[in-house]
Amino acid sequence: MSHNTFGHLLRLTTWGESHGPAIGAVLDGCPPGIPIEAQELQQHLDRRRPGQSRHTTQRREPDEVRILSGVFENDTGQQITTGTSIALHIDNVDHRSKDYGDIKDKFRPGHADYTYWQKYGVRDYRGGGRSSARETAMRVAAGGIARKILDGVTIRAALIQVGPNTINRDNWDWSEVDNNPFFCPDPEAATAWEGYLDGVRKSGSSAGAIVEVVAENVPVGLGAPVYGKLDQDLASAMMSINAVKGVEVGDGFAAAALAGENNADEIRMGNDGQPRFLSNHAGGVLGGISTGQDVVVRFAVKPTSSILTTRQTIDRHGNETEIFTKGRHDPCVGIRAVPVGEAMMALVLADHLLRHRAQTGTKTGATG
Numbered sequence: 001m002s003h004n005t006f007g008h009l010l011r012l013t014t015w016g017e018s019h020g021p022a023i024g025a026v027l028d029g030c031p032p033g034i035p036i037e038a039q040e041l042q043q044h045l046d047r048r049r050p051g052q053s054r055h056t057t058q059r060r061e062p063d064e065v066r067i068l069s070g071v072f073e074n075d076t077g078q079q080i081t082t083g084t085s086i087a088l089h090i091d092n093v094d095h096r097s098k099d100y101g102d103i104k105d106k107f108r109p110g111h112a113d114y115t116y117w118q119k120y121g122v123r124d125y126r127g128g129g130r131s132s133a134r135e136t137a138m139r140v141a142a143g144g145i146a147r148k149i150l151d152g153v154t155i156r157a158a159l160i161q162v163g164p165n166t167i168n169r170d171n172w173d174w175s176e177v178d179n180n181p182f183f184c185p186d187p188e189a190a191t192a193w194e195g196y197l198d199g200v201r202k203s204g205s206s207a208g209a210i211v212e213v214v215a216e217n218v219p220v221g222l223g224a225p226v227y228g229k230l231d232q233d234l235a236s237a238m239m240s241i242n243a244v245k246g247v248e249v250g251d252g253f254a255a256a257a258l259a260g261e262n263n264a265d266e267i268r269m270g271n272d273g274q275p276r277f278l279s280n281h282a283g284g285v286l287g288g289i290s291t292g293q294d295v296v297v298r299f300a301v302k303p304t305s306s307i308l309t310t311r312q313t314i315d316r317h318g319n320e321t322e323i324f325t326k327g328r329h330d331p332c333v334g335i336r337a338v339p340v341g342e343a344m345m346a347l348v349l350a351d352h353l354l355r356h357r358a359q360t361g362t363k364t365g366a367t368g
Ligand SMILES: Cc1cc2nc3c(=O)[nH]c(=O)nc-3n(C[C@H](O)[C@H](O)[C@H](O)COP(=O)(O)O)c2cc1C
Pocket: 057, 110, 111, 112, 128, 131, 132, 133, 136, 241, 242, 243, 244, 302, 304, 305, 306, 307, 328, 329, 330, 333, 336, 337, 340
């Protein structure tokens, strides 16, 4: 069994390894007639690109995406999707495989080295091969197309915690997210994180983080009972991102501490004649189906495993040894996970939009 594909009507298959010649993806099921240019996808990729600040890996990958198929000019010369499979391609240009020669037989703690070896008996040790987060570049590129399917839906993400340091939610300002190297919506927290992460990096250590992803203007009705729940698919998609160890929807784990009267979102009729929820503890999903409120998902990212500190491990022959990972690594991988979280939200919502249309057509309930 191989699992390089996800989605139902909108299906993404990715391929490639960290230190191979290229990475790529095929996105199948995209409706025809959607205008799309490589530059639009590039904007999203540029936010995930390594080497943009001292707080991310210094690997220099331009991550230039090419669209190889599935698009053609319409009558006015605009490039649009044709409804056929869309192939995306990015060259790997800055891999330094020699960084990994010394450790090819050793299992790096916190990485997939041990499990890949035990499962397959062969592995591309250079930069983690297929387990490398290089693969997430393709998710971001494909997510750019998914966003276009979700016309009118706004998907944004922010870093809300680095190590033990959280933002002050009263300071939340979306316009700040692209003003600092952390995608942080709280400018005061971003300033504090600079010093904190400098210290972490200089001590040869790393830090974890929490990312919050918010989708606004999501239509009511996306998701399905019983095994096609929207929150279930979102949790699976976020958990599939490298280094993610926890996912929550809405109030998530904090809901366990709430009383029922504080958690269940009350409903009134708004002045516009439409139902209006008085709160959003549910994170925009009830019974696995979107309510029309913001869909809110958070995920926790573990601290980078490859650190400039010698660690104990074993090699593939069972010898106890020590390991020191050279390579170039993100001191806090949660930073570059922010655009990846947005992409996964877009891919899941777009898949569910197409599934919703396929099953219900225009037939939906109405209140008011
Ligand atoms: C955007 C991104 C960049 C990453 N970069 C690194 C890195 O430079 N060094 C590292 O040790 N882990 C990095 N990771 C995490 C590893 O890929 C991941 O921990 C490893 O493959 C093991 O998988 P798991 O943590 O999901 O179990 C990164 C993750 C993401 C999302």
